[in-house]
Amino acid sequence: MGLTKTYKDGSTPVVAVIGAGFSGLCAAIRLQTQLNLSTYQVFELEPDLGGTWWSNTYPGAACDVASINYQFSFEPNFDWSHRYAPQPEIWAYMRKVAKKYNLYEKILFRTEVTHVEWNEDRQKWILNYMNLATGEQSVMEADIVFSGTGPLRIPQIPKQFEAFEGPKWHTAQWNHSYDLTNKRVAIVGSGASAIQVVPSIVDKVGTMEFYQRTPTYIIPRRNGAYNAIWRFMFRYVPFFHFIAFKLNYWSSEFTINIFSNKWIHKIPRTMATMMAFLYRFRQVRNKALREKLTPKYEMGCRRIVVSSEYFPALSKKNVNVHTQAITSVKGNTLTLQDGSVQEVDALILATGFQVQEMVPPKFIIGKGGVDLRDKWGHNPSMFYGITAPETPNLFFLLGPYTGLGHNSVLFMIETQVDYAIQAISHMMANNLSTIQVKQKPCDDFIQDLDTRMKDKVWSSSCKSWYQNEEGRVTALWWGSVSQYWWRLRNFHADNFIATKRI
Template identity: 70%
Template sequence: MGLTKTYKDGTTPVIAVIGAGFSGLCAAIRLQTQLGISSYRVFEIEPDIGGTWWSNTYPGCACDVKSHNYAFSFEPNYDWSRSYAPQQEIWEYLRRTAHKYNLYDKISFRTEITHTEWNDSLQKWVLDYVNLNTGEKSRMEADIVFSGMGPLRIPQIPKEFEGFEGPMWHTAQWNHTYDLTNKRVAVVGSGASAIQVVPSIVKKVKTLDYYQRTASYIVPRRNARYSALWKWMFRNIPFFHFIYYKILYWSSEYTIAAFSSKLKDRIPRLVATFMAWLIRRIQIHDAVLREKLTPTYEMGCRRIVVSSNYYPALTRENVNVHTAKITGVKGHSILLNDGSAQEVDALILATGFHVQDLLPKGFLIGKGGIDVIEKFGKNPLTYYGVTSPVTPNLFFLLGPNTGLGHNSVLFMIEIQVEYAIKAISFMMEKNLASVQVTERACKDFIEELDDKMKGMVWSSSCKSWYQNDEGKVTALWWSSCSHYWWRLRKFHPARFVGVQRI
């Protein structure tokens, strides 16, 4: 059965899309191509599209998902240069895609949404926003809101570094005007960004003091180049790219077993752990350094990082790896709790992002004046990240229970957009001003999520960005991408309630 593309009076809903990264662009494209809707507007806080891939331009920045799985399924890219695409290529792909679908005319750049509130009498969302170039404040009424605000957008900068008197910046705000050549540089943090930055600058700097709080599991990065022949075959041989795409997808999908503590999944988990152990043994000969870089938690609890040049970079003579806790800074010096201090010229923070608290209190007000963040905190009542009982017509495209540790998040984004498209079509077919998921459906989903997570590593005693402060898994959906598709392949009207248009 086809999709209903207009209300009975021939009109379409007014839609606001927040964010012009992968999520927001996917929503805009599918609104156009599947429903023929042009009555939407995209709000982007930055001066160009790209989201994470516009903001993060640090040396070595690249995707840790295979390139051909890191593109929209409906808009494949046959010209990736490598198995793992660098930041610039991903950003250029997004720009080409946006131009192809004429999205630039629909995007308000340097525009920040400051407040979003549901008006029950209007059956609409009221969005306050400000033009960051002019300071002009405005308001928009929208029937439907897509939230494409990704979690990797607000840098986390610990207060103890605010007193540093030299050049300091976060990896997501890279200072390209400062020359690191022959400088004494400190890098704080040991996640994916740091693991990409360190090998990219280590040969340039005089010394590199590397501050690691928690060691990461590293697996080899086989970053092969795609030759002209490969690109020709992708483009010209029927189904060749499709088959290749599926092979990459299913090989990544299978690795979900490595995150399970169940007996039947022991072999994949042991293989992955052995690979991480082997690369440490081969690339780090110093036993003391190797011990510093050996994780003490279960594999998969924190994000597994792919890299083949990280360990060799840390073995260089100009690198010092510190595991003592940082207690503060004084002038140009980093102070540690073991009594030592290191004077440096520049400080680079790879300290992550505000993943669990990316929306402030007062930003999102739902039905009945409920402050969604204040009421539900870091345990929002969401139904597959799509909507909730107190937020009608609001679709989270990369929100709670969406992030992944084993495959491409673009698959999750596409599936949630497809589900939202079905919901909007259902609204127009039934002449509804709004739809909201039932509280029962939400609670059933959360209970199922909690139950499924009991057998997964994220529910162990370790701490990671997949969990909130209470140890509850909120930033990761419990199972595989294929399971996610299976559950969301069909829109279930019985799980929603609607209000008729007047």
């Protein structure tokens, strides 16, 4: 059966979409194309769309998922320059798609949604928002809310670095006006951003003091170029692009096995670990440096990064790799636990994001005045992007339990959006003002997640951004992307409590 696209009286629900990154764009496009719905509004904090790919413009910024899988399935891009697309190409792709669907006219830029609260009497969400350019505050009533704010948006900046008096910035807030040529530069952090930044600026700076917090498992980045022949075949040879997409997709899906401790998965785990070891051994010939760069935890516990330039960059003569903790920051100097002191001209923080803080206190207030942040606490209750029972008609895109490290997160976004589209169609077909997930499906899902996690690498003593402060995993590692899609292919009304329109 097809989707129901209006209520019986011909009206459609009013929808608010928070965020204009990949999640928000996907929600807006699917509302248009699958439901013919135009009664929606997108709110974006920044002056342009892009989300993560608008904010992260640091040198070397690129996707670590193959480009052919890092695009909407309904909008293939045949013109990627390389296997792993750089940030400018990804951002250009997003703007091209947005223009095709006339999304710019539906987005309020430089607009911050400050408060979202459910009004039980009106059976609607009340959104307070502010124009950051003028300070003007406004209110919107919405039947349905999509939250596409994403987890990689709030920089994690340790307080100790506030004392640094020279130029400093986070990788997600890159200072393009500062000339790094021949400067003494400090970089703190050794995650994906740092691993891309270091090779991109190492030959420009005078000296680089690199403060590694935790070594990272790294595998080669085979970043071949797509020349004119490749692009021609993608565009004009029947099924060529589709087959290439499927091959990339399933090769990525297979790697989920390296995160399992089951005996049947020992071979792929061992092979992946050996590949990372041999790659590090071949690229880092200095034994002392190689020891510093060798992880002491199980492979897969923390994010695995692809790079072919990182190890050679750290091996250069103008780079000093430090593994001691920074105990003091004063003026332009950093003091380490071993007493050594480094004076630098600029400080770059590659210290990650506040992934667990994607819902601020008192931001989303549901039925009965329940603060979603308090409701979730450190153990969010969510059912495939549908939030807690106290928050009807609220869809979280890339919320807890949807993080990935082995395949494309865009697949997760599309899957959740399509599920939400089914839910909205169901509401219109049955003349419903609200649907809210029952507690039992949430509990069953979390219990299933906990059970499946017992034999995964994250159940060991290691710590990573996939876990909260209590050590509980809040990323969807219980299965594969395909399994997630399989569970969400159909909307099941019996998982929800429905309220008829007045």
